[in-house]
Amino acid sequence: MKFQKISVALFLAGKSIQRGNRFTFILTVTIMALVFVNLVFLPSIISGVVVNFNTQSIDYSFGNLIIEPREKQVVITNVYSLKRKLDQIPEVIGSSPRTQIGATYRYKDNTQSGPLIALSPKSDMEVTKIGTKVKEGYFLEDTDTDSIVLGTTLTGNQDSRLDKSDSLGGPQVGERISVTFSNGVTRDLVVKGILDSGVYNVDLAGYVTTREMEQVLGVKDEASSILVKMRENGKEEYYKNLLMQYGVQEKVRTYKEKAGGFVNDAVTAFEIINTISTGVSLVIATVVTFIVIFINTVNKRRQIGILKAIGINKRVIVYSYVLQVLVIATCGTILGLALAGLLVMYLNINPLIFPGGAVYPVVEPGPFIRSTISLYLVSIISGFIPSYNTANEPILEAIRGPA
Amino acid sequence: MINATDISRVYRMGLVEVHALSGVSFDIGKGEFVGIVGASGSGKSTLLHILGLLDLPTSGFLSINGIDVSAMNDDERTEFRLNNLGYVFQDYALVQELTVLENVSLPAMMRGTPRDEYLHKSEELLNQVGLIHRMHHRQYELSGGEQQRVAIARSLINSPTLLFADEPCANLDTKSSRNILELFQKLNAELSQTIIMVTHEEWHEAYMCRVLVLTDGKVADQRACKR
Numbered sequence: 365m366k367f368q369k370i371s372v373a374l375f376l377a378g379k380s381i382q383r384g385n386r387f388t389f390i391l392t393v394t395i396m397a398l399v400f401v402n403l404v405f406l407p408s409i410i411s412g413v414v415v416n417f418n419t420q421s422i423d424y425s426f427g428n429l430i431i432e433p434r435e436k437q438v439v440i441t442n443v444y445s446l447k448r449k450l451d452q453i454p455e456v457i458g459s460s461p462r463t464q465i466g467a468t469y470r471y472k473d474n475t476q477s478g479p480l481i482a483l484s485p486k487s488d489m490e491v492t493k494i495g496t497k498v499k500e501g502y503f504l505e506d507t508d509t510d511s512i513v514l515g516t517t518l519t520g521n522q523d524s525r526l527d528k529s530d531s532l533g534g535p536q537v538g539e540r541i542s543v544t545f546s547n548g549v550t551r552d553l554v555v556k557g558i559l560d561s562g563v564y565n566v567d568l569a570g571y572v573t574t575r576e577m578e579q580v581l582g583v584k585d586e587a588s589s590i591l592v593k594m595r596e597n598g599k600e601e602y603y604k605n606l607l608m609q610y611g612v613q614e615k616v617r618t619y620k621e622k623a624g625g626f627v628n629d630a631v632t633a634f635e636i637i638n639t640i641s642t643g644v645s646l647v648i649a650t651v652v653t654f655i656v657i658f659i660n661t662v663n664k665r666r667q668i669g670i671l672k673a674i675g676i677n678k679r680v681i682v683y684s685y686v687l688q689v690l691v692i693a694t695c696g697t698i699l700g701l702a703l704a705g706l707l708v709m710y711l712n713i714n715p716l717i718f719p720g721g722a723v724y725p726v727v728e729p730g731p732f733i734r735s736t737i738s739l740y741l742v743s744i745i746s747g748f749i750p751s752y753n754t755a756n757e758p759i760l761e762a763i764r765g766p767a
Numbered sequence: 768m769i770n771a772t773d774i775s776r777v778y779r780m781g782l783v784e785v786h787a788l789s790g791v792s793f794d795i796g797k798g799e800f801v802g803i804v805g806a807s808g809s810g811k812s813t814l815l816h817i818l819g820l821l822d823l824p825t826s827g828f829l830s831i832n833g834i835d836v837s838a839m840n841d842d843e844r845t846e847f848r849l850n851n852l853g854y855v856f857q858d859y860a861l862v863q864e865l866t867v868l869e870n871v872s873l874p875a876m877m878r879g880t881p882r883d884e885y886l887h888k889s890e891e892l893l894n895q896v897g898l899i900h901r902m903h904h905r906q907y908e909l910s911g912g913e914q915q916r917v918a919i920a921r922s923l924i925n926s927p928t929l930l931f932a933d934e935p936c937a938n939l940d941t942k943s944s945r946n947i948l949e950l951f952q953k954l955n956a957e958l959s960q961t962i963i964m965v966t967h968e969e970w971h972e973a974y975m976c977r978v979l980v981l982t983d984g985k986v987a988d989q990r991a992c993k994r
């Protein structure tokens with residue numbers, strides 16, 4: 365008897381899909397697909413933003429950890445021995461002492477203030493990726509003096525309308541600009557390369573070698589920070605403790621702490637938006653799916669009454685509607701997957717440009733699974749309720765009643 | 768076979784009560800071909816619905832085959848309809864999404880009859896009602912009379928012990944009507960098929976054993992027919 369019930373339910377569901385209203389079917393499937401895309405899309409962009417922020421911060425701005433001067437000190441002293449100590453820790457991939465000061469840049473009639481960062485290119489390449497993002501000319505080498513690499517935003521264009529913010533008006537590689545260091549010393553430096561990392565703060569600075577900075581400032585073995593690249597991303601809290609266990613007495617901060625307020629707030633805000641938007645989408649998805657399927661099933665009231673009148677068990681009737689709805693949900697999910705896939709593909713080719721750089725959608729299984737499950741659940745419920753209600757109605761009312 | 772005692776059916780619409788049936792009692796024995804006649808609105812369909820377990824009486828007692836059907840639950844009634852009753856609705860009540868053949872076969876399918884068997888039987892019945900050439904058509908492609916004949920074929924597919932027909936010839940010309948009545952009479956004579964049929968055509972009575980006359984929801988008269 366069990367088998368018969370299922371086979372009659374399958375038969376009825378199949379005929380209903382085959383011969384029912386094509387337009388309604390396509391409409392329902394399309395709506396479910398769009399609902400699916402809606403449920404999946406924003407989370408993937410927001411994950412993209414978060415991932416982007418994290419990797420950009422690590423790869424271009426801070427490394428995993430940043431070592432800063434001890435309490436009440438302005439600079440890190442004994443940098444060479446501290447670096448040696450760091451590099452001996454097995455989990456440390458590389459460390460890059462940097463000195464950052466404020467400087468004034470001058471090119472032709474344009475004057476700009478901005479950060480000037482001194483680094484040892486060889487060490488820095490072990491930590492950050494800025495050395496790979498030189499779009500014109502070359503990156504610095506350890507022995508360079510008299511040279512500067514400029515961030516592209518600071519460099520700007522001869523046509524100021526193309527600039528993202530105030531700039532030097534487009535000095536070319538090989539030209540000289542004059543740089544006034546924080547101690548008042550001015551030097552004319554040759555632009556060796558132009559850096560385009562896509563990260564706003566990185567492209568806003570100028571870069572010289574540690575050797576250059578030491579000559580100008582007359583200091584040695586000092587740094588304002590040391591960026592440290594660790595073996596794995598995401599374990600910064602653990603690494604921070606590890607460094608302290610190895611006897612690092614300077615302040616150790618994770619890139620998240622360093623990025624601090626602004627970006628963390630942005631990530632938190634995005635996560636809140638994501639949660640709210642997912643919640644709202646789910647509710648809309650539920651309501652829309654429910655309405656479409658519900659109306660569709662309610663329209664079958666007379667049919668359901670007739671089936672019952674000729675002796676079709678009401679469970680069979682309900683199964684047949686749930687089966688139909690499962691087919692619709694499956695088609696909707698597949699179409700939704702396809703649409704979402706196309707959208708993700710498109711955005712991988714044409715990423716969204718955020719201040720932190722290009723954002724690629726990050727497809728995580730979570731939202732997909734959640735969306736699929738919710739679509740199915742909602743469909744089953746919205747197929748079940750009206751068919752169950754009608755199948756339990758007095759037969760004659762179902763057959764004769766409105767719709 | 769059927770024992771109906773003091774059956775009443777009251778429709779309540781707000782404050783208004785419609786007494787569609789008031790205290791109807793009768794017995795129908797196995798193998799009888801009984802007609803129910805009466806003016807429009809006299810309660811014929813209401814009575815047939817109750818006998819066909821499609822509706823519940825407001826009060827009264829009904830037993831079929833010695834079973835107190837008023838004690839059955841919804842599922843048991845559905846099962847009982849499937850296995851024991853055939854019903855031809857006044858408005859045919861075909862399943863829209865199915866073809867003629869599928870409509871006729873569905874109750875047999877539900878009963879678990881082997882496919883070959885029910886297909887054969889369906890075709891045979893469609894042949895008898897003169898619709899074999901339309902078996903792959905859908906309801907909307909058929910005339911009223913054709914739909915009525917499909918409904919008749921469907922009602923017979925599970926060889927019901929009781930056949931109910933609500934004006935099964937309402938939309939048929941005299942020739943087709945005669946055809947259906949002869950089919951009923953043949954089933955009645957050869958297989959002792961019990962048939963209860965609502966009609967308002969006097970000449971139909973020639974095919975029946977007995978007629979119940981309903982007036983304002985009451986059995987006003989019963990007469991044996993001359994066959």
Ligand SMILES: Nc1ncnc2c1ncn2[C@@H]1O[C@H](COP(=O)(O)OP(=O)(O)OP(=O)(O)O)[C@@H](O)[C@H]1O
Pocket residue numbers: 778779780785786787805806807808809810811812813814857
């Ligand atoms: N669902 C309903 N709600 C209210 N009143 C109803 C309902 N169904 C039937 N009636 C009333 O019950 C009475 C009997 O109706 P019924 O359909 O049984 O008549 P009938 O003898 O079959 O008439 P006809 O020959 O026109 O088919 C009528 O007065 C009708 O208006």
Ligand SMILES: [Mg+2]
Pocket residue numbers: 811812813857933
């Ligand atoms: Mg009637």
